[in-house]
Amino acid sequence: xxxxxxxxxxxxxxxxxxxxxxxxxxDGTIVEVCITGRDDGDFHVKCDRDGLVSxxxxxxxxxxxxxxxxxxxxxxxxxxxxxxxxxxxxxSEIGQPIAVQGADCAPIAFITxxxxxxxxxxxxRGLAAGVVGETIGRLRVDGAETRCAIVGPTIxxxxxxxxxxxxxxxxxxxxxxxxxKTATGAPALDLRAAITSAFxxxxxxxxxxxAGCTACGVAxxxxxxxxxxxxxxxVARILxxxxx
Ligand SMILES: [Zn+2]
Numbered sequence: 045x046x047x048x049x050x051x052x053x054x055x056x057x058x059x060x061x062x063x064x065x066x067x068x069x070x071d072g073t074i075v076e077v078c079i080t081g082r083d084d085g086d087f088h089v090k091c092d093r094d095g096l097v098s099x100x101x102x103x104x105x106x107x108x109x110x111x112x113x114x115x116x117x118x119x120x121x122x123x124x125x126x127x128x129x130x131x132x133x134x135x136s137e138i139g140q141p142i143a144v145q146g147a148d149c150a151p152i153a154f155i156t157x158x159x160x161x162x163x164x165x166x167x168x169r170g171l172a173a174g175v176v177g178e179t180i181g182r183l184r185v186d187g188a189e190t191r192c193a194i195v196g197p198t199i200x201x202x203x204x205x206x207x208x209x210x211x212x213x214x215x216x217x218x219x220x221x222x223x224x225k226t227a228t229g230a231p232a233l234d235l236r237a238a239i240t241s242a243f244x245x246x247x248x249x250x251x252x253x254x255a256g257c258t259a260c261g262v263a264x265x266x267x268x269x270x271x272x273x274x275x276x277x278x279v280a281r282i283l284x285x286x287x288x
Contacts, residue, residue: 065194065254066283071158073138074283078103079151079196079255080276082264087145087277089113089127100141104279108141109133115149115169117178119162132164132179135282136186143279147265148258150198150239151278154179156188163280166242168206168214168233176242192250193243196264196278198235202226203259203269206233218242227260 067075080087085099089110100108109122111130120128122135122142133142142163144151149167156162162179164170180190201224211231214222218241224234240251256262259269264276 067155067192068285069156069158072285073158074285075153075155075161075280076104076283077153077155077194077278077280079278080264082262082276084276086265086274087143088273088275089145091274100143100277100279103277104141104281106139106141106281108143108279109135110143110145111165113145113165115165115167115173117170117173117175119164119175119178119182131166131170131175132162132182134160134162134179134182134186136160138282138284141279141281143277145275145277146196146198146258147267147272147275148199148204148269150235151196151276152176152239153194153278153280154183154190155192155194156183157191159183159188160186161188161280161282163278166239168210168235168238171235171238171242172214172217174242176239177246180243180246180248190243190246190248192252193239193248194278195236195239195251195253195255197255197258197261197276198239198253199259199266199268200236200257200261201232201234203257204232204235205230214238218245 107124118130119132120130144165154162222238224232226232258266265272
């Protein structure tokens, strides 16, 4: 890992939602990641088309590739025209925006050393299905190692009461670190710990949570806390880098 890359990753953690984060990679290219906030509006893939196009353009130019998210582990090649059922998108094309949407589930960018990048939508079902490992594996097949994960707004354990059986199931897959407590002391899922564990299983230890809780914070929308239909977005693209 180059020192430049490490420094870029560290700097990004201090920045706020809606800002663009830039990661310089070992091959000289740059990965840009933008995370929208409530003020940026609704990025649900099924919301009104005209408004969505202009909202997307205000965040990152180009035809965004998105998926119809189904809480699974399927990784697909980015296609700005076709929207298929999947929860992770990968691209090697310079300038092609790839995006996932969330409202409690985690939007994640996979920052690689070179070549393709990926984004994934990961709630507890997707994590249990193995979306993190599937995405890291697909990037590896295409010649890239995941160096760093950038995670946007997601629900915190203090707001995420969770059924005992489901909690046992997630803990059996990702360890007891996923067992949290709500603000009132009830059993909760710690989604951030689950994400960190899923990446650690695949030897990725640099996982950065750059936004707060969707439910008790102002970072994004929350399906669980406020029954909101809107979605915030995490969008990434590869930039050619500085030619010098
Ligand atoms: Zn919270």
